Amino acid sequence: MGVAMAAGAADPYGREGLQLAEARTRVLNAIQGGTTQRAEASIETVSLADALERVNAAAVLARADVPGFRASIMDGYALGQSQQPAVDDTWTLVGRSAPAAPYPTVLAHGEAIRILTGAPLPEGADWVLPQELVQRVNDSLCLTHEASANPWIRPANEECSQGSTLLKPGQRLGLADLAQAASCGVRQLNVYRQPRIGLLISGDELVSPGEQRPEGAIWESNSTLLKGLLKRLGYQAWDCRVVADQPQILRKTIVELSSSCDVLVSTGGVSAGDSDWIRPLMTELGEVDFWKLFLKPGRPFAFGCVGNNVPFFGLPGNPVAAAVTALQLLWPALQLLEGQQEPELLPRLRVSLETPYRRRPGRPELARASLVCSADGELRARVDGSQASSRIGSLQNVDLLLEIPAESGELGRGDQLWAQLLRRRLL
Numbered sequence: 505m506g507v508a509m510a511a512g513a514a515d516p517y518g519r520e521g522l523q524l525a526e527a528r529t530r531v532l533n534a535i536q537g538g539t540t541q542r543a544e545a546s547i548e549t550v551s552l553a554d555a556l557e558r559v560n561a562a563a564v565l566a567r568a569d570v571p572g573f574r575a576s577i578m579d580g581y582a583l584g585q586s587q588q589p590a591v592d593d594t595w596t597l598v599g600r601s602a603p604a605a606p607y608p609t610v611l612a613h614g615e616a617i618r619i620l621t622g623a624p625l626p627e628g629a630d631w632v633l634p635q636e637l638v639q640r641v642n643d644s645l646c647l648t649h650e651a652s653a654n655p656w657i658r659p660a661n662e663e664c665s666q667g668s669t670l671l672k673p674g675q676r677l678g679l680a681d682l683a684q685a686a687s688c689g690v691r692q693l694n695v696y697r698q699p700r701i702g703l704l705i706s707g708d709e710l711v712s713p714g715e716q717r718p719e720g721a722i723w724e725s726n727s728t729l730l731k732g733l734l735k736r737l738g739y740q741a742w743d744c745r746v747v748a749d750q751p752q753i754l755r756k757t758i759v760e761l762s763s764s765c766d767v768l769v770s771t772g773g774v775s776a777g778d779s780d781w782i783r784p785l786m787t788e789l790g791e792v793d794f795w796k797l798f799l800k801p802g803r804p805f806a807f808g809c810v811g812n813n814v815p816f817f818g819l820p821g822n823p824v825a826a827a828v829t830a831l832q833l834l835w836p837a838l839q840l841l842e843g844q845q846e847p848e849l850l851p852r853l854r855v856s857l858e859t860p861y862r863r864r865p866g867r868p869e870l871a872r873a874s875l876v877c878s879a880d881g882e883l884r885a886r887v888d889g890s891q892a893s894s895r896i897g898s899l900q901n902v903d904l905l906l907e908i909p910a911e912s913g914e915l916g917r918g919d920q921l922w923a924q925l926l927r928r929r930l931l
Contacts, residue, residue, distance in 0.1 A: 520798065521799070522796065522798060523798050523799075524798070524868065527794065527805070527807070528836060530794065530807070531793075531807055531837050532836060534793065534807075534815070535840045536840060546697040547561045547562075547695070547696060548697055549695075550692065550695055551691065551692055555677050555695055556682060557678070558676070558677055558695040558738075559674065559675070559677070559695055559843045560671045560677055560693060560694070561696045562694045563673055564669070565669060566666055566667060566669075566670055567689060568666050568688075569660050569664070569665055570663040570664050570688050570689075571660065571662065572660055573606075573624040574624065574657050574658065574659060574660050575622050575623060575624055575625065576619045576621060576632045577632065577656040578621050578632065578656055579634075580633050581597075581616045581617065581618060581632065581633045581638055582616060582619040582625050582629040582632050583595060583615075583616050583629060583633060584613045584614060584616065584628050584629055585630060588631070588651060588655075589631065589633065590647065591647055591649065591650055592646065593647045594645060595615060595616035595645045596614060596615055597615075597616050597617065597618065597643040598611070598615045598617060598643075599618070600617055600618040600619070601620070601624055602619075602620045603620060603621075603622045606623065606624040607619075607624075607626040609626065610627045611626045611627070616645050617629070625657060630657070631655045631656075631657075632655060632656040632657055633647065633656075636649070637651055663684065663687060670685055671685060671693070672845075673845075674845030674846075676844050676848070677695070678929060678931060680931045696842050697842075698739060698842055699739070699765075699838060699841040699842055700743075700764070700765040700766045700767070701734060701739060701741050701766070701767050702741075702744075702762070702765030702769065703727060703731070703741045703743070703744040704745050704754075704757055704758065704768065704769070704771070705726050705730075705747070705771050706748070706749055706754060706772045706773045707749060708748050708749045709721050710746060711723055711724060712724060725823055725896060726771045726772075726821070727744050729826065729896070730769070730771070730819075733827055737835055737838070742764070742765050743761060745761065749773060749780075749781055750781075751781050755785055755789070758789055758810060759811070762789075762810045762812070762814045766814065767814060767815045768810060768815070768817070769816075769819060769830075770782050770816070770819065771820065773818070773821070774795055774806040774819075782818055786806065786810060789810050790814075791810075792807070792816075793808045797829070798868065799868055799870070800866070800867040800868065800870070800893075801820065801869075801891075802820055802828055802893075804820045805817075805819060805829050807833070815837065817834050820893070822894045823893075823894070824872070824899055825893040828870050828905065831926075832870075836849060849924075850924035853922070853923055854921070854922060855873075855884060855885040855920070855923045856884050856885070856918050856919065857884070857887070857915055857916070857917055857918060857920075858886045858917065859888075860915060860916050861887050861906075861908075863908070863915070864913060865910060865911050865912060867910055869906070869908040870905040871887055871905070871906040872891065872898045872902040873885040873887045873906050873923065875925075885904050885906055904926065905923060905926065906921050906922075907921060907923060
């Protein structure tokens with residue numbers, strides 16, 4: 505394999521802009537502190553099937569013990585005793601207990617019943633023998649192998665006790681959360697309404713895919729990328745506008761989106777070029793907190809508020825930088841705007857470089873890489889091709905964002921780095 509190349513031989517921007525951690529703190533503090541508008545006040549009731557990945561709005565308490573009865577952990581025989589049985593002990597078989605068909609009376613000492621996995625234990629039964637340890641002759645049982653000290657009984661409150669908290673407010677609901685709620689008799693949940701997200705894609709050079717492309721124009725892809733990324737993260741774009749870099753059109757679009765949406769997200773127009781109108785318009789229509797990141801990719805990034813304190817995120821125009829900064833700063837903010845108590849960040853792990861990576865010290869970098877596992881179990885990162893922020897192909901088949909410190913120069917095979925894992929839980 506060859507040496508992966510970073511975009512550009514040198515970093516022309518120096519040490520300007522906010523460090524990523526500081527920028528994230530300022531964004532989240534603005535939302536948590538009420539500087540920006542939060543959408544969590546609106547609550548809706550949904551079925552369990554529609555609650556997946558939504559944020560729970562009210563504590564859910566168990567209405568009863570679950571399963572609500574002592575149950576056998578395995579197929580075997582329930583004994584009318586509480587002490588550990590010994591080899592050659594015998595019992596008289598007097599009945600049977602199966603799921604939804606329990607043995608109806610008290611089990612006396614010296615008696616036993618056939619019991620199936622998950623079946624209720626009758627009163628008086630405090631021990632279960634696995635069927636493999638017992639010899640049965642007609643209605644007589646004999647223990648032929650040594651029994652363990654485990655009585656193989658599931659307690660009546662194994663899943664939960666009456667009054668215990670099943671779900672907390674502000675908790676994002678995973679599949680296991682919903683399955684447990686269903687097992688405890690819950691049918692519906694109160695969840696926070698998700699924030700309405702307005703997307704503003706700006707650029708004179710943008711042409712819709714499939715249309716004739718004039719010289720110097722490019723087919724617009726940021727709307728596809730960001731709407732898809734939001735969908736992957738559990739959100740939907742409420743409205744999406746693709747407009748030219750003309751101040752009057754941009755001003756009108758910003759006003760309309762900030763009036764109908766809970767958060768405004770733009771791409772492009774936040775740098776200092778002749779056609780970068782978003783930042784001055786945001787200063788006119790609202791307030792800009794910061795507009796540069798000390799990060800590669802993602803230097804031109806703006807955060808502030810517009811209109812009635814609607815949070816504004818000005819992502820870079822280059823698609824890779826837009827996606828990376830959206831994951832780092834927009835996603836945590838959306839979680840808080842939805843009412844989640846603590847934002848989820850991408851999990852981090854240590855990896856070794858499988859290939860050298862050539863770069864010069866400058867800005868901290870989030871390089872795209874795939875995750876491979878060596879024969880001896882070592883986790884390695886493979887960086888292939890150009891890391892240019894305009895090259896969407898650098899996002900294909902990516903598992904990791906490698907965290908490369910600003911002072912790092914050329915990195916060699918085997919060098920270790922922290923990396924963010926671009927994968928989310930299934931349960």
